[in-house]
Amino acid sequence: MTNDSLYMRRALDLAALGRGSVSPNPMVGCVIVHNDQIIGEGWHQRYGDWHAEVNAINSVGAGLASAQQEPISGQAVGRRLAPPLQESTVYVTLEPCSHFGKTPPCADLLIEKQVKKVVICNDDPNPLVAGKGIQKLRDAGIEVITGVLAEEGRKLNARFFTFFEKKRPYIILKWAETADGFIADENKQPLAISCLQSRTLSHQWRTQEDAILVGTNTALNDDPKLNARLWAGPDPIRIVLDRTLRLPRELHLFDNTQKTICYNAFSNEEEGETTFVQIDFDENFLPHLFKDFHSRKIQSVLVEGGSQLLQAFLNDGHFDEIRMFKSPNAIGKGTSAPLLPTGVRFTDQAKIGTDWLTCYRKYE
Template identity: 60%
Template sequence: MDDLLFLSRALELAERGRGHVSPNPMVGCVIVHNQRIIGEGWHRQYGGPHAEVNAIRSVTDESLLPESTVYVTLEPCSHYGKTPPCADLLIAKKVKKVVVCNDDPNPLVAGKGLAKLRAAGIEVETGLLADQGRELNRRFFTFIERQRPYVMLKWAETADGFMAPPDFRPMPISGALSRQLVHKWRTEEDAILVGTNTARHDNPQLNVRLWNGRNPVRIVIDKSLQLPPSLHLFDGSQSTLVYSLVPPETETVGQTTYVQLDSETDFLPQLLADLYQKKIQSVIVEGGAVLLESFLNQGLWDEARVFKSPVVLEKGLAAPPIRGRLIDTNRVGDDWLMTYKPV
């Protein structure tokens, strides 16, 4: 029971890294001596010290470490990356035991960290709160195992199932609290994607204005490169990717990068494969309806967040039908937020 308590605390700490550590996983670490926490840490920033390092640095009396248990949400790394291996650090500190939620699926680690610890005589226990650990790092696990970003679909629809009025004019469907929540989500994901029609009709900025945090990479599909340069997406204010089927005049203009793909039928898989190569771990797809339905029909999604508002339009652009498993329902102001996962 105590193991679960301390690992739960490590998971809480790991969550603090959300939006700051991608493409690394979120990791938390708790060090316990005689049932008392003597050190805590989490991975705070990509390229910065890992959770185990920060936890050990927080210990005031390192002489206690040889009789301490280290609780960490993910297998300690065993390779040199931007930082030295955490497994080596734990061995050097002669910790007594290490308890881990999940093995690291990264081929550079993949059990090697745990094997190192065991070879050094450190007791290792794995698999505790494994489901919670995997859910916390579902973006990371998807990125490593499927070699594509974690795809989150997001849209708002009226009570009668429409996303926009018949004339496609921009019209807020969801309420103010829901829109603010969406901006919070943008700070937590690597990129945000829209299709050609949404870019043209809504002229979105796709940045973070209603929350504090980083802007995501903006992505727009413009297969024929016909979108006008006057759109907000091309204002040069943040990193932007444009995917097309025709060759661009130039590959880069300021912070905008143009990428030509070569297959109409495999356009979305190719796009996701390119994002994987660019180390973009997660992407929010914000529309429009045709693009969202394409992701749904091709099974290229991992989560859908749908706002259902009390607004009634009676006619307009229909929201895409979703064939998924409803896993959560929450009230957000006057709206209902429904979260789905694939069946």
């Protein structure tokens, strides 16, 4: 592994610490290196807060202090800890921003600090940046290298790239099925299929995605809360499809404890934390749904609906991941689980408590 790859790997690890806290911004990490010594590092920690480059630069003094091998006098501290940014290389996982958003442009900051070199993992697909940050740096005489561990960077920020490149959220289909392939009993009533460890992991996933989606039948039959009560973290936006507005307002989904969107064919209105949004429920309604998601900057959706809704996403090819829990228990008869389409590839399998978790991705 080259030094560039080594330091970029560290920056990617730092970036991942922002998972679940920075959306709709991407996860970004930054490492500053001087004479093959990391002197500063940081990551984008929370949406609206400072970006990774700012946090890394602000940490440079502390990084140098920890690197000292011998005691130094108080008089020497100021001299030896002067940030040598003009002689340093900055490793950042995404092209530094070039526009004013909630914070000033990071490209301008790097130019101001007169850094020697910037190594970038991925170009930014956001049209507000899209190469402008790189060009700014080069125009200022800073050496720029791009594409270091680019595949790993795209995987880390798959939600961000999907949002801008495909104009839809990153979609994860998740369900639990019995050993004999059912996701509910024959009367479509709630059925505890997965074990506690699997349910806890599912709640952890909820804290990492922008929204969670169910259909009318799941809302009616299961009355789910769709929060992350088994794991510490933010609750996702709850999304329910209710074309004819037949769901009773007494359901947990309408308790106004978290942001909820109800897509229907008739009404646009606000009721506390609940928003009713009218869309066209024609035969191919998913693009209408994605268009509204995009306008609301919803970058990822965890679909936990019933077999009919999940199969609609599978049949249309509008998904990125499948996460399927398999219980060791059988029930003999019930509602069949969705059928996997062609064009998916196995990616991983793990034992979670008494269940098996199998993951797939869609071939591109």
